[in-house]
Each structure stands twice: as structure tokens, then as C-alpha cells.
Amino acid sequence: MTLPSVLRNTRLAKPLPMPHCCARKPKHMARFPFSAIVAQDEMKQALLVSAVDPAIGGVMVFGDRGTGKSTAARALASLLPPILAIQNCPYGCSAEDKERFPDVCGTGPIRKRPVPFVDLPLGATEDRVIGSLDLETALRSGEKAFEPGLLAKAHRGFLYIDEINLLEDYLVDLLLDVAASGENVVEREGLSVRHPAKFVLIGSGNPEEGELRPQLLDRFGLSVEVRTPTEIDDRVEIMRRCAAQERDPESFAEEWAAEDEKILRKVARGKKKLATMQVPDEILADCAELCIAVGADGLRGELTLMRGAKALAALNGAKAVRREHVIAIAPSALRHRLRRDVLDETGSTARIERALGDLFG
């Protein structure tokens, strides 16, 4: 039997309400302010750097449960300035996106909307992630319509995956591919849809519970290792702030609003500065030397290192990239790219620090 003729005309569904699993969380939910997070400086730096330059390619956070990974990622998203998007567009497209993907965008005036933050649940199915056939339309009228998935929702924002090492492999592959190409191409169930999906991928996981394939690790721009602060004072401060936040989220947020505002301005300034930021030749040489010294595989390491240093310089308001920026970002940019000899127990961070000491000491 051939395809029923009613199925032949593809059209896109009207802008639909967002898939329920991500629309359920109220937008106004008070989140823990970014600036109120105690310690964890490397993670904060990596997140801010990736906010300045989303092209760096996401952040992978390694660490135990309950060390503030998701809190920081969520806080960052609500900290960033709202984006301008076409009102009815299911993908939250900007005017430029519409030029590139004229078929898929909705129409309507440009409106502000908050930066999307999508929390990908562990058990998410492929359908929900990449989008699927809109069954309602298909069954009612026999027309093929596309129901956007979580990737569409995450466009221009953040996609956070807790315990990425437990996510099924094919889903991780798919996510990284989309994150790298900036568009989601759906070719299945008779659908043929291409829509923009540019987002910063933030993964977290505990290496004790399962390794991540080196190929996948390499795709992440930055990686950080978080530990709970061991200083009793820090721990006490964490408890104090959490209690205050739980008691009265609003006034707690207010208390930190000024600090958050500062960071927000810093990121916005950094974004603006990034375009004109110069990378002197000697810095490029530094990057290359460092990568050779630690034995990082592939060119991606060098590129990320250079980009990261550039974004960090922009974030800090520097005039040009200096060596200190390279040194500050090197552990995050290279840690996960070192060729791993399983019989050598020296940690990656220690190897990078040794190389930094040898080269630039």
C-alpha cells in the first residue's frame, strides 16, 4: 500500500504551546541569585565566559551531587538580559533567524522574552528532544505537522543536562551534533524540517557513576571540576544563605539584585567588546605551546583556549588578551582533552598546572 495521498502535503503546525514538560515550571519562580553562590569560582567563570561567547561550545561540570551545579546554571540563565524574539515564533527566533529560516518562523511583532533555560530530564525521549510529528493534526486531518521539541525551546538559551553521563548515548550524540551545527534537522516519520537551535549546552555529572566518551568530552568547550567547599566557614555561609532564600525568596533576591546587576552589566559589556577584541600573535603562540606541552589532542583545544581567553578578557574589560587570561582559562579549556593513559594516575588538572608552571612560571 502506498502512502495515503492526504499525507503528502507537509505543513508546519501553528505555533503550539510549548511541550508540556518544559512549560510546567512557572517562569517567575524565584531562583537562587548567581552572585549569592559561595565559592565555586572556576564554575562561575566558565559559565560567564560561555555566556559572553556562546560559540565556545558549552560547559561540562564534573562533581558530586549537591555541590551547586544546577543552582549555578539556572541562576545564570535568569541573570541574563532578555532577548528580542518574534512574538509567535515557536522557536523564539530573532529577526536574523527569520531570514535564514523563513519557512519555520512565526510572524508577529518583536517582543522581549527571557533567555530560555531548558532542564533536560534524564528519561527524555528522542521525540521530546528533537520534536515529533504532531499527532493531533496527523490523526484528525491526515496532515503532517511538526511539533517542536526541547531543542526548539532551548534556541538562544541554555540546555542543561544533569547527569549527562547517564543519558543514553544516542541522545548525547544527537545533542552535541545539534549544539555544534546550530540547527536541528528532522528527517523521520515522513517529516522534513530544519529549524534553528543554537544553545549553550551545560552538562553535569559525577565521573564515579560512569565515564563519558572522550569524543563527547572533546565537544564541550570548557569543563570544570566542582567540589563542596571544605572550609567550615564557607559551608556555614552556604547554609545561612540557603535558609535565608528559603525563608523569603523575594527579599533575598532583592538583597543580591545589585550584585547580580553588576554581573549582568559585565556580561553585556563583554559581549559588546568581544567583537573587537584583539588576540596578539604571542598569545596565539602561547596557546599552541601550551597545547603541545600537555599533549591535548586535536585543534579544538587550541581554538577553545584562544576563544576562552578572548571571552575572559572581554568579560574582565581588558583592552587585549593577555597571558593571564590564557592561564586562567587553560585548566577549564584543556582538562578534558588530554589523552588519557589509564595506567597513569596523575590528574588532568595537575598535568595542566605543571605545564603552565614550566612554560610561564
Next chain:
Amino acid sequence: MNEAAVPVGPLNDALLALRLFLMAPVRLGGLSLRGGGPARDLVLEKLREDGAELRRIPMHVDDERLLGGVDFAASIASGHKVRQRGLLEEAAGCVFVVPLAERLPEAIAGRIAQELDAASMAGGFGLVLLDDGIEPDDRPPSCLLERIAFDCDLSRVASLDVDDAGKSIAIEPDAVALLDDRQLASIAATASALGIPSVRPMLFAAETARLHAALNGREQPDENDLQIAARLVLAPRARQLPASEPEPAEAQNESPAERTDDGSETSEGKLEDIVLEAAAAAIPPDLLAQLSSGKANRNAAGSGSGKRRKSALRGKPIGVRPGVPRGGARLTLIDTMRAAIPWQALRRRQRGEDRRLIVQKEDLRIRRFEERAARLTIFCVDASGSAAAARLAEAKGAVELMLAQAYATRSEVALVAFRGTAADLILPPTRSLTRARRALAELPGGGGTPLAMGLQAAREVALSAEARGRTPHLVVLTDGRGNIAADGSASRSRSGQDVEQAARAIAAHGVEALVVDISARPGPDGPRLAELMQARFLALPMADARKLHAAVRAATPSRAA
């Protein structure tokens, strides 16, 4: 109120935990009750008596029902999308009871955990996990255990005597003062002395102390409240024993500067000790045994990863069958239409409707998949004196190399070592290199050769892996010369019989196996053992870790297609 008279015991602790939990279900997240039996029934009865609204989340709940989504049957009947509300959405402020929580699929647990995170800020619900696991690793998903305050073990409650002085809440919990810095510091110090890295337990402990104060009508939480909090929240999560000296280990090793101004802090030191002591005294006995033997130095539920795998979602498609697309099963549109089309004329006449396509529930077709079972390579390593220490190092290296690839081959590795008079599962099935390395580093060598015990232990691991849908593959590294019998006596002849029996049991069960003879001068024992096990045989008198690894890989049959 004479609190000194409150009897201490798991059941009383559980009842107290329940009472505290019911005072603030959302803030404390929930409690887990391990071990079935009358003790747990008693706690559950108390829970029902309390009058909180209870809902059950059965194991087979699907995403649509849990979180809300499209109601398929209603949608098809009416011809437009009908949404149903999810359990979690419907029941804000409810307490959810999760039976058989240790078998809750990771996917559902992940969703609930996400909702718990969101709920702690808006509305919310509490969880009661009923954990019927028996093995230490058989725990509810760690993402849930992490997010609930209490983890009560009722599996060895002997007496049902309870102190049933049903205290009513004396004062409003919110009227209780926040903990002061000294008290917070004592919780933080206790947590770090017990090796608890996560922040959540500390927050739960602080909250618990306040609630306990409220329960006892104190506006200012005191020592007693902190002790209770440490006992109920921190002790069950201990990952290490506190240093035997009263000072927490952390303070000594890592931050000596912190305690320089000791003069003013004597009282703080004391409070810490009291709290830590209360926690240490309450560490469950089996956990204590594991901790002191250094075996359980890891996340209690860390092994839950990747064990359960969905089958209707992924793999090689093997055709379609009628069914409703739910729980991730995928609808195949073409087959659904194919099933519906012959009936169109009839249905239009019957219903008097003029829709272009009338699809009914029985037309729906979903896709089925076949999933390949993941492979588990079990190394059974002879760590006795006769297998020289060098060979042990090679075996360790080979295990690490296997693990480095475990991700690519989707396989897991386990390690059983036998020496002296015992065989131990040194490394439970895992894909984590970090964990494996730590387990291997602690593996000692020397002593007799209880080969029979090693084989038995390996067989048990293989069987339990098979029960979980793994394909086990056994690699035995030995010289084949067992000299300790299965009962631990040093009798070479008895040992021989026992080895034969154990080997035959492995053969009878059809476990794929490989025997690697690692003795310097291979004798007849190795091949004989291989024959008994119906295993392949490999003599490797001169191998290093890499060669051994290559040999094992080459001898491992490729996975069944």
C-alpha cells in the same frame, strides 16, 4: 518533657523522622523506609493517621500520567487534543508514596527529582520511598535519595515497642529561631568529618534541628535538636568514619589555620564533638562494617547507573504491534493509517461524521525494538601467593584497559579476587574508571589459593548480572592450583573436588568463560580447569598488561548480533 527517656532505635527514629517530615513535607523532601515488614507497616499506619493526603506513584507510571500530557484515548475519540493533568500537578501539597522504590526506573526518578527541585520553590510535594531492596547496592535511585532528608533502615527492627507519646506540635515551626553560626558550624563540621560532600544534607539537618525544636516547644534550637538532626539526617549518609580523635579529620589535614584562635572557640569545638558523636553513634551497623573495612568508600547508591535500560524505546526495530503510544513507545503513523483506512467508509456511516480520517484506539500501532544486552566482563583474579605479585599488577592493568574501553563497547567490568581463605567482589559491575582504579589500588596479594571460592563468587556475579539482562563473560586469571577448599580448610584434595564442582556449575549454566593461565611454567591444571568450565584456554606466561588485554579482547567472542 523528659527527652533523655526517649528510646533510641531505628523504629523510634523512623517515627520521629516521619513526624518531623509531616511538619514540613516540602522543605524536607521526604523519607525513605528500607525493609518491609511490620515495623514499616506501623510507620505507614502513623502516616495515614496523620491525615495528610496520600497518593501512590506506581512503578509503571508513564510520563503523561506523571507530568501531564496528551490523553490519547480521549484525543482520538473526540478528534482534538485532550490534555490530562499529571499526578504531580494534580496533587500539590500531597505526600506521594512510592512502593518498590529500589526498582523505580531512572527515567521516572529523574523526572520526580526535577519536580522536587522545582517544587521546593513553588508549591510542592513530599515523597515517601518504600525501599524493599536487600543487597546493599539495591537502593532507590540516588537522585531521589539525595533530595530527601531522611533515610531510615527498618530492616532489622526486632521489637515493635514504641514510645507512642503522640506529641502535638508545640509551637509553629516558623517561630523557631534560625540556627546561629556556632550551630551551623557544628553541622558543617560533622558533615565533613563523615565525608558528606553534598550541601543538601547539611540544609536538611539544619531544618530538622529547627523542626525538632518546634516539636519540643523551644524557640531556640539547642544541642539536643542538633544531635537529633545529625542522627537522623547525617549518619545514614556517612561515607567515612570520623577520625578517632575528637577533632574532625578535615580540620586537621586541610585547614590547620582555621583553628589557630582556639581560645575563643572552645565551646564551638565542644558542640561539634557532641553533634559528631551523636551522628557517629547512629551510623547503621552494616554501613559501619563496610566503612571500617574500607569497602564502601563511595556513594552509597552510585552503582545505580546504567543498569536498567529501556527496551521499547531504542534498538533495532523489529516490527510493529497494536498499542497506545505511551511511556515513550513510538507511534508508527503509516501502520496506524494502514490499519484505519479499510474501515473509513463504515465508520463514517456509523458515526454520521464527515471527518477525513476517523482513527480509533484499536488502530494505533507502535514500534517495537530489540535491544542488545550489554556485556559484563567479570575478571576472577587469583591474588594468592602462588600467582606472583607481578602477575596481579598485570591483571589490574588489563582490567583498567578493559574499562577504558567499556564505554565504546557498552560493557561493564566487575572484579572478583580470591586469596587467603576468601573470595571478594572487589569491584561490583561498573563502567566507572575512577571507582575501579580505587578498588584496584586497594587489592592486596598473597596467601593461599581458594580457587573454588573464587569460581563460586564469580558465578554468583554472573548469575545476578544475567538476571538484570546483562550477558556475562567470565575471565579467570589463575595458575589453576587451588589449595584451599570451599569451606576454608587447607586441604589440597578437598580443594580439587570443590574446584571441579564449581567449574562444572559454571559450565552447566552456560556462562562464556576464558581461563588465562598466568603461572610462569604452565602445567596441566590450567587446561583441565578450562575443560571443566567448557571455557577457552590461554597460556600467558610472559604477558604484560597490554598484551593480556589484547588477548582477552581477541578471545572474547564478538557480541551476538
